[in-house]
Amino acid sequence: MESRVSTKKRILRNRRHKRIRSTMQGTKQHPRLCVFRSNTSIYAQIIDDEKGMVLAFATDRKLNDKKKEGKVGRAERVGEQIAELAKNAGIKKVKFDRGGYRYHGRIKALADGARKGGLIF
Numbered sequence: 001m002e003s004r005v006s007t008k009k010r011i012l013r014n015r016r017h018k019r020i021r022s023t024m025q026g027t028k029q030h031p032r033l034c035v036f037r038s039n040t041s042i043y044a045q046i047i048d049d050e051k052g053m054v055l056a057f058a059t060d061r062k063l064n065d066k067k068k069e070g071k072v073g074r075a076e077r078v079g080e081q082i083a084e085l086a087k088n089a090g091i092k093k094v095k096f097d098r099g100g101y102r103y104h105g106r107i108k109a110l111a112d113g114a115r116k117g118g119l120i121f
Helices: 002-024 066-088 106-116
Strands: 030-036 041-050 053-059 095-097
Touching: 030 106, 041 066, 041 106, 053 095, 066 106
Parallel strands: 030 095
Antiparallel strands: 030 041, 041 053
């Protein structure tokens, strides 16, 4: 049985995400860097909304040594990984879709890692 607090948090996050997505759309020149954060993992996708295609995808589930660096360290490595995949696909600029999450912790680490890898947003 789910508690009321977690249900309310999920509802508020969905509202924030819808509000963000109503103004943001990825194009061929500036695709959308979409982030999803679960309790255990973090995922990043670069999406062209005009074609409805995922151009690049990275997750921390494939990384080794999960215990050593913690969730924030893994998120930064995922950011660097997605930047490398974007560079290989010829993408330099993206729009950052934080998915309704607050810009701190793992989300901020992923963004910093992507910037460190060469993505501009």
